[in-house]
Amino acid sequence: MFEEDFAQTPLLSGLNPEQLAAVTYPAEPLLILAGAGSGKTRVLTTRIAWLLHTAQAQPHNVLAVTFTNKAAKEMRTRLGAMVSHSLRRMWLGTFHGLCHRFLRIHHREADLPPSFQVLDSADQLALIKRLLKQAGISEEAVVPRVLQGFINAQKENGLRAADLDAPDPHTKRLIACYADYEQTCRREGTADFAELLLRAYEVLNARPELLAHYQSRFTHILVDEFQDTNALQYRWLTLLAGGGAALCAVGDDDQSIYRFRGARVGNMADLMTAFGIDAPVKLEQNYRSAGNILAAANAVIARNRKRLGKNLRTGAGAGEPIRFYSAADDAAEARFIAGEIQALRQEGLPLAHMAVLYRSNAQSRILEQTLFAERIPYRIYGGLRFYERAEIKHALAYLRLAVHRDDDHALLRIINMPPRGIGARTVEQIQQQAQSAGVSLFAAAVQLAGASAKIAAFVRLIHDLHERAQVADLAELTAYTVAASGLHDYFAKQKIPAERERTENLDELVNAARFFRPEEAAGWDGVSADTAGVAAVAAFLGHAALEAGDNQADGGQDAVQLMTVHAAKGLEFDAVFVSGLEEGRFPGEQSLGDAEAIEEERRLMYVALTRAKRRLYLSMAQQRMLHGMTRTGVPSRFVGEIPENLLHFLSPKPARRGAGHFDRFGAAQTAAAGGGFYAGLRVRHTKFGKGVVLAAREAGGSVRVKVNFGSAGIKELDTAFARLEMED
Ligand SMILES: Nc1ncnc2c1ncn2[C@@H]1O[C@H](COP(=O)(O)OP(=O)(O)OP(=O)(O)O)[C@@H](O)[C@H]1O
Numbered sequence: 001m002f003e004e005d006f007a008q009t010p011l012l013s014g015l016n017p018e019q020l021a022a023v024t025y026p027a028e029p030l031l032i033l034a035g036a037g038s039g040k041t042r043v044l045t046t047r048i049a050w051l052l053h054t055a056q057a058q059p060h061n062v063l064a065v066t067f068t069n070k071a072a073k074e075m076r077t078r079l080g081a082m083v084s085h086s087l088r089r090m091w092l093g094t095f096h097g098l099c100h101r102f103l104r105i106h107h108r109e110a111d112l113p114p115s116f117q118v119l120d121s122a123d124q125l126a127l128i129k130r131l132l133k134q135a136g137i138s139e140e141a142v143v144p145r146v147l148q149g150f151i152n153a154q155k156e157n158g159l160r161a162a163d164l165d166a167p168d169p170h171t172k173r174l175i176a177c178y179a180d181y182e183q184t185c186r187r188e189g190t191a192d193f194a195e196l197l198l199r200a201y202e203v204l205n206a207r208p209e210l211l212a213h214y215q216s217r218f219t220h221i222l223v224d225e226f227q228d229t230n231a232l233q234y235r236w237l238t239l240l241a242g243g244g245a246a247l248c249a250v251g252d253d254d255q256s257i258y259r260f261r262g263a264r265v266g267n268m269a270d271l272m273t274a275f276g277i278d279a280p281v282k283l284e285q286n287y288r289s290a291g292n293i294l295a296a297a298n299a300v301i302a303r304n305r306k307r308l309g310k311n312l313r314t315g316a317g318a319g320e321p322i323r324f325y326s327a328a329d330d331a332a333e334a335r336f337i338a339g340e341i342q343a344l345r346q347e348g349l350p351l352a353h354m355a356v357l358y359r360s361n362a363q364s365r366i367l368e369q370t371l372f373a374e375r376i377p378y379r380i381y382g383g384l385r386f387y388e389r390a391e392i393k394h395a396l397a398y399l400r401l402a403v404h405r406d407d408d409h410a411l412l413r414i415i416n417m418p419p420r421g422i423g424a425r426t427v428e429q430i431q432q433q434a435q436s437a438g439v440s441l442f443a444a445a446v447q448l449a450g451a452s453a454k455i456a457a458f459v460r461l462i463h464d465l466h467e468r469a470q471v472a473d474l475a476e477l478t479a480y481t482v483a484a485s486g487l488h489d490y491f492a493k494q495k496i497p498a499e500r501e502r503t504e505n506l507d508e509l510v511n512a513a514r515f516f517r518p519e520e521a522a523g524w525d526g527v528s529a530d531t532a533g534v535a536a537v538a539a540f541l542g543h544a545a546l547e548a549g550d551n552q553a554d555g556g557q558d559a560v561q562l563m564t565v566h567a568a569k570g571l572e573f574d575a576v577f578v579s580g581l582e583e584g585r586f587p588g589e590q591s592l593g594d595a596e597a598i599e600e601e602r603r604l605m606y607v608a609l610t611r612a613k614r615r616l617y618l619s620m621a622q623q624r625m626l627h628g629m630t631r632t633g634v635p636s637r638f639v640g641e642i643p644e645n646l647l648h649f650l651s652p653k654p655a656r657r658g659a660g661h662f663d664r665f666g667a668a669q670t671a672a673a674g675g676g677f678y679a680g681l682r683v684r685h686t687k688f689g690k691g692v693v694l695a696a697r698e699a700g701g702s703v704r705v706k707v708n709f710g711s712a713g714i715k716e717l718d719t720a721f722a723r724l725e726m727e728d
């Protein structure tokens with residue numbers, strides 16, 4: 001009888017009963033545990049819209065954490081279509097993006113300079129190499145990547161160098177290097193990715209007044225992909241939610257694929273204990289994939305032993321069989337994929353609705369080559385992205401020096417780029433001077449400028465950029481920097497076309513600066529929306545560092561999506577190709593013979609399979625070049641785990657295809673009302689406890705309401721008889 005009431009709230013229409021219950025769950029801690037494609041992300045987004053729509057929360061009361069910047073942008077766009085609120089003051093982003101935003105605002109409390117720089121992982125590695133060299137430690141004695149992994153792992157466990165001790169000399173040495181690294185970052189005013197989180201956590205933990213402020217501000221904290229949070233992220237979340245916020249976490253233990261980076265599935269159980277959640281809410285209907293695809297994914301994941309247990313069914317038909325293709329070698333596999341893509345495209349499926357997935361980045365090269373040769377536009381997620389390109393990093397290094405002249409790392413990058421006759425010997429002199437005087441490289445260069453015209457010219461350039469950074473508009477400053485540094489000219493003069501094309505990227509950077517809106521940036525809307533001055537440059541640089549970890553949304557050209565399975569998490573495509581399905585590749589070599597690692601690979605396979613909506617291709621190569629040697633490929637065990645009746649073994653023939661479809665969310669307009677009760681009103685019932693009104697209407701002189709009482713379920717009550725207290 002309430003159908004028509006829900007129709008008046010288009011926000012909620014189309015949700016199934018479990019989804020509806022989760023979306024409108026009272027403001028209490030809630031864990032949603034559900035399989036791929038069951039609408040977890042949709043529920044999370046709709047819940048935020050519902051909270052805003054029913055005025056249970058204002059945008060600034062919401063803290064929402066997504067796994068990638070892309071997901072955050074998508075959520076913001078969807079929300080924008082669902083509610084009329086300005087979302088500027090809502091904190092929506094990745095853990096890193098949100099902590100970055102927090103630290104920009106509270107840099108003083110965090111003991112960071114206002115223009116502190118974010119080091120991406122390449123910057124971090126370069127810094128580590130520099131420190132090892134200075135300390136006279138060979139890269140054999142301490143492998144830079146090992147040290148990098150060590151430092152990040154410690155930080156992700158909330159540990160500083162001073163907290164650590166070890167009996168063995170090697171670990172002792174790593175700890176000493178970590179201490180040295182910490183000191184340098186402090187001096188140079190830089191923070192790596194793990195530092196963003198750790199510092200934000202430490203500041204909140206050490207300052208009760210700040211914590212209280214944020215605890216009372218964020219009444220609703222929502223987290224997507226909760227299964228992949230690490231120990232520090234968990235602590236940060238629970239600290240913020242500790243003041244009574246309604247924490248809503250959604251996740252899927254079967255999709256936990258970041259164990260190697262410290263993700264803890266155990267966080268789910270811990271969360272339930274810590275927040276008194278009796279049982280997770282389950283969503284069991286899959287809306288994404290055709291029946292055969294889902295059956296295959298379910299069969300594969302069923303082999304894992306450590307599972308929390310949930311079901312997934314689909315209302316869709318079986319759909320097409322899953323296509324399996326075994327190619328003679330990797331080139332033939334790539335040609336097969338390209339051929340199928342062409343066929344699908346001819347039948348009207350946009351390229352953007354197709355994805356090619358692989359286990360590791362190295363596999364993309366041959367696919368790229370083939371797609372390029374076949375003139376099929378493609379886009380790589382997780383490859384060398386815009387902000388990671390050399391020329392862009394050069395230009396950003398100048399900008400960094402403009403706002404923070406003591407950034408040694410940036411200075412070393414560009415002191416002779418473009419070449420200005422400052423050779424390795426001169427750089428060494430500057431380094432020695434810096435060390436003996438205990439100052440930054442730039443300060444040392446200033447001291448040596450009298451003796452060298454070349455150094456003097458460089459110092460003048462940096463001073464000039466520094467002065468402009470104080471007053472100029474961000475786009476102006478970027479344009480000026482690209483030109484005055486000589487970078488643009490340098491690339492324009494190159495003979496090789498690919499080198500000359502780098503000028504286009506520099507122009508694109510100026511463009512990016514022009515369109516930079518701090519509030520839409522990776523989770524940070526800045527202290528002010530002002531685009532002039534040092535704060536804007538620092539925000540832009542932080543954005544660039546964080547954005548480099550994600551997809552670049554460029555061009556708008558229709559293109560096939562290429563990415564690792566890790567990067568595909570949370571996404572969906574009409575047609576998906578899972579390539580390289582050989583033992584030692586997927587599952588990867590390091591996992592063979594390690595039961596736990598195989599389970600993680602299997603979860604990865606589950607993620608890969610469940611990205612597909614309608615058509616799924618699995619492929620392998622019988623021979624593949626690896627490290628300059630031909631290797632014979634044995635089919636992946638995961639293919640064998642799919643019931644054979646779901647598979648169709650293919651000869652390379654193209655097949656037919658239909659067009660894609662979209663989902664639309666209607667904009668929310670009206671709330672049902674009756675007798676003072678309205679959707680979103682918080683109520684209390686003597687028996688059922690706290691609840692939220694879903695709908696209310698007058699019928700035959702009395703008012704009937706439908707209320708979601710959380711764990712007590714959804715009840716329909718007559719207000720004339722039921723003792724309902726209004727909470728607001
Ligand atoms: N009630 C529904 N009616 C129709 N479509 C739905 C419904 N719920 C979800 N969907 C659609 O199903 C697809 C999967 O939803 P969503 O991405 O939210 O799932 P998910 O659980 O987050 O998946 P994953 O575990 O892969 O992140 C989306 O296209 C979504 O719009």
Ligand SMILES: [Mg+2]
Pocket residue numbers: 040041042224570
């Ligand atoms: Mg999702």
